[in-house]
Amino acid sequence: MRNRLVHASAHAGVGILATLVGIAAGHLVAGLTEPAASPVLVVGSTVIDLTPTPLKEWAIAQFGTHDKAVLVGSVLLGVLVLAAVAGLLARRRFAYGAALLLVLVAVPAVAALDRPGAATSDVLPSLVAAVAGLAALAWLTRSHTAADRGADGATGPSRRGVLVAATTLGVAAAAMGGAGRWIASYRSRTTVVDLPAATDPAPAFPAGLDDRVPGISGFRTATDDFYRVDTRLTLPIVDVDGWTLTIDGDVDREVTFTFDDLLAMPLVERDITLTCVSNEVGGTYVGSARWLGVRLTDLLDSAGIDGTRADQLLSTDVDGMTISTPLALATDGRDAMIAVGMNGRSLTREHGFPARMVVPGLYGFVSACKWITRITLTTYAEQEAYWTRRDWATDAPIKISSRIDTPRPLSTVDAGRTVIGGVAWAQHQGGIERVEVRVDGGPWQQARLGPTAGSDYWRQWYLPWTAEPGRHSLAVRALDGEGEVQTAARTAPFPAGSSGIQEIVVNVA
Ligand SMILES: Nc1nc2c(c(=O)[nH]1)N[C@H]1C(S)=C(S)[C@@H](COP(=O)(O)O)O[C@H]1N2
Numbered sequence: 001m002r003n004r005l006v007h008a009s010a011h012a013g014v015g016i017l018a019t020l021v022g023i024a025a026g027h028l029v030a031g032l033t034e035p036a037a038s039p040v041l042v043v044g045s046t047v048i049d050l051t052p053t054p055l056k057e058w059a060i061a062q063f064g065t066h067d068k069a070v071l072v073g074s075v076l077l078g079v080l081v082l083a084a085v086a087g088l089l090a091r092r093r094f095a096y097g098a099a100l101l102l103v104l105v106a107v108p109a110v111a112a113l114d115r116p117g118a119a120t121s122d123v124l125p126s127l128v129a130a131v132a133g134l135a136a137l138a139w140l141t142r143s144h145t146a147a148d149r150g151a152d153g154a155t156g157p158s159r160r161g162v163l164v165a166a167t168t169l170g171v172a173a174a175a176m177g178g179a180g181r182w183i184a185s186y187r188s189r190t191t192v193v194d195l196p197a198a199t200d201p202a203p204a205f206p207a208g209l210d211d212r213v214p215g216i217s218g219f220r221t222a223t224d225d226f227y228r229v230d231t232r233l234t235l236p237i238v239d240v241d242g243w244t245l246t247i248d249g250d251v252d253r254e255v256t257f258t259f260d261d262l263l264a265m266p267l268v269e270r271d272i273t274l275t276c277v278s279n280e281v282g283g284t285y286v287g288s289a290r291w292l293g294v295r296l297t298d299l300l301d302s303a304g305i306d307g308t309r310a311d312q313l314l315s316t317d318v319d320g321m322t323i324s325t326p327l328a329l330a331t332d333g334r335d336a337m338i339a340v341g342m343n344g345r346s347l348t349r350e351h352g353f354p355a356r357m358v359v360p361g362l363y364g365f366v367s368a369c370k371w372i373t374r375i376t377l378t379t380y381a382e383q384e385a386y387w388t389r390r391d392w393a394t395d396a397p398i399k400i401s402s403r404i405d406t407p408r409p410l411s412t413v414d415a416g417r418t419v420i421g422g423v424a425w426a427q428h429q430g431g432i433e434r435v436e437v438r439v440d441g442g443p444w445q446q447a448r449l450g451p452t453a454g455s456d457y458w459r460q461w462y463l464p465w466t467a468e469p470g471r472h473s474l475a476v477r478a479l480d481g482e483g484e485v486q487t488a489a490r491t492a493p494f495p496a497g498s499s500g501i502q503e504i505v506v507n508v509a
């Protein structure tokens with residue numbers, strides 16, 4: 001009995017190892033061709049796209065920025081369970097196990113071809129995975145069966161044969177997987193492109209409260225610390241020389257710009273705070289940067305939109321992902337742009353290299369298309385963007401919000417003179433006019449504000465506080481330049497952004 005169990009788990013192991021070899025070989029080929037078509041990743045991406053919105057929001061809330069790692073891990077785990085079954089089947093009859101492996105590989109193959117913007121060659125990683133996986137399964141099953149047969153006669157060489165085959169394949173899988181990973185990250189490394197100076201520069205950037213209030217968010221978010229939110233599991237590899245941006249749809253004439261065309265146009269520089277609709281009250285999906293780009297209206301004017309019936313800008317990225325933006329808001333005089341620079345350098349791959357849209361005052365999912373290649377003038381009735389199909393709002397202005405950065409929730413603070421501080425934002429609603437802090441449910445006290453970098457940018461704030469020993473609750477709310485007070489009414493991020501007041505508890509000792 002025990003012997004049977006040992007044999008069974010050995011065969012399951014054979015299935016798992018063979019599958020890992022296939023996955024690794026596919027990952028290597030994907031690294032060389034299209035990283036997004038790597039078998040496990042492409043299945044993960046498909047799962048992201050098919051996941052119902054409530055479940056996706058739950059996963060983001062549970063796992064935060066680890067949601068993608070959890071997803072890839074779950075897909076891998078599921079595959080390996082089936083791989084173990086394939087190994088057991090192969091023991092009965094090789095063809096059964098092989099058939100299950102082929103079915104397993106058919107899933108990423110179909111998913112790769114089904115991706116928006118997929119090329120036929122994207123099926124290659126899955127094909128290679130199939131060949132490598134089957135070859136490994138055949139080799140392992142053969143040497144294992146030989147070892148089984150030899151077991152009674154206790155012939156050493158065949159047992160050693162299994163070990164040699166397994167070790168060789170294990171090492172090969174690790175090497176191929178590692179190489180694929182390295183090649184993909186090497187190809188998607190940040191390339192810095194020289195950018196001209198702005199023709200319409202932003203005012204000198206004021207010194208914030210960074211040094212005066214320890215623990216407060218920097219007045220400007222460093223690019224490497226800037227939150228990243230997108231549906232991708234790999235970064236797109238875009239060659240700036242071949243890249244173009246096309247404006248089409250209901251326009252007088254379709255126009256296409258190269259990267260150099262954009263750089264030759266007047267460039268504006270603006271300080272703008274970006275916010276994700278998935279940001280929870282007190283959350284970290286918000287960042288502030290200095291952007292350099294071409295005015296969106298300059299680009300639209302060159303295509304001619306005076307007579308357009310469009311009410312929507314439908315932006316498409318290099319892979320066919322779509323983001324909608326209300327045309328009326330994007331062209332109402334705000335500093336909407338196609339940005340090519342962030343914080344004094346060209347965009348990083350994470351944040352949309354070589355170009356992305358930035359529209360102050362609208363959540364990123366309805367404005368900030370990264371890796372943009374096309375802007376189509378159309379109507380909401382005619383065409384639906386990625387998140388519109390998933391029932392998110394189409395008209396989604398950023399809600400007034402404020403966050404406590406210091407002290408941290410549930411932290412212990414030394415009794416005596418200290419400071420409560422954070423940031424608040426009300427992009428394109430006159431900016432932040434006033435921030436108020438409430439201690440232990442008492443009266444709202446006016447906090448001191450840091451300098452302003454314009455109404456599309458967040459503001460730092462702080463309140464000196466003499467902390468008495470014990471447990472205290474701290475709350476914050478903001479008022480915008482139009483006199484509106486941040487609402488206490490709690491809403492979830494879906495479908496148009498969270499609202500409510502952040503209240504934290506700290507211990508003073
Ligand atoms: N191509 C593409 N652009 C995208 C997204 C995406 O998934 N794909 N996500 C959007 C969302 S939801 C947000 S909040 C912003 C985030 O921009 P960042 O990652 O540079 O902070 O990008 C937007 N642009």
Ligand SMILES: [Mo]
Nearest residue numbers: 276277364365
């Ligand atoms: Mo977002």
